[in-house]
Amino acid sequence: MTKGTDVSDKKINGKLKMALELGPVVLFFAAYVKLKDQVFTIGGADYDGFILATAGFVPLMILSTLALWKLTGKLSKMQIVTLVLVVVFGGLSVWFNDDRFFKMKPTLIYLLFGGVLGIGLLRGQSYLKFAMEEMLPLEQEGWMILTRRLCGFFLALAVLNEAIWRTQTTEIWVYFKTFGLSAAVFLFFMTQGSIFQTYGLDEEEG
Structure with missing residues (x-):
């Protein structure tokens, strides 16, 4: 070193x-x-x-x-x-x-991240690559596919959070926030294996 x-x-x-x-x-x-x-x-x-x-x-x-x-x-x-x-x-x-402010926080987080990724996509770039390239070595096309999917996923989570906190009890929202959102993110990446297999770079290439 x-x-x-x-x-x-x-x-x-x-x-x-x-x-x-x-x-x-x-x-x-x-x-x-x-x-x-x-x-x-x-x-x-x-x-x-x-x-x-x-x-x-x-x-x-x-x-x-x-x-x-x-x-x-x-x-x-x-x-x-x-x-x-x-x-x-x-x-x-x-x-x-007023608990509404805190319940809106996940919505804003996912809208912000989804929006940033979306802006990058409109410019033909993957901002996700800039943030995660060291952890996930992928070809450029792989980054673009993963970024499009993650952008849509984040926006869907924002809509889902709004629907849950506005229509359900606080207790249901807490369980959803603690377990549901975390499980959703985990499952999302678990289902992206085909991208990593198809576009993943070997250590020598990376």
Whole structure:
């Protein structure tokens, strides 16, 4: 390794990385399940369990993201954007005692990511390649196909989140947000195996 290697080359234990990325979400879900049927009076205002769980989730998300940055030396644009939206919309939900702000957050995240990928596609480029090229070495055509599919997938998730939070109970939305969205993303990439087989680059080519 050369003397000029920067902090972006820092490695982190995979289990610790997963704990930092998923920990705040798991703790939010646990807090909501424990507090969902309770109402707390603070400063003369009544707050339900969802708002209190959100109030705890925001600082946890900040701390976990800062820890990831400290340990790895870098953050992806997706992590930064997600943190900003969590702080802004989570903060608005707590400040105005209105859970709608926090429930809209996934919609805006997926619209933003889908929109950015869509703009790149209109310009004949794959912005996904710029973000994930080191992790997924693919031929250019493979990147374009994957980007088109992921763009449509993100936009579909945005619509789905809006439909769920506007028509279902808070409890159903929490389960959907915690498990449904994560499972959907996992299944999406699991079903893209044909792209990686057809357009994947060997290590020598990459």
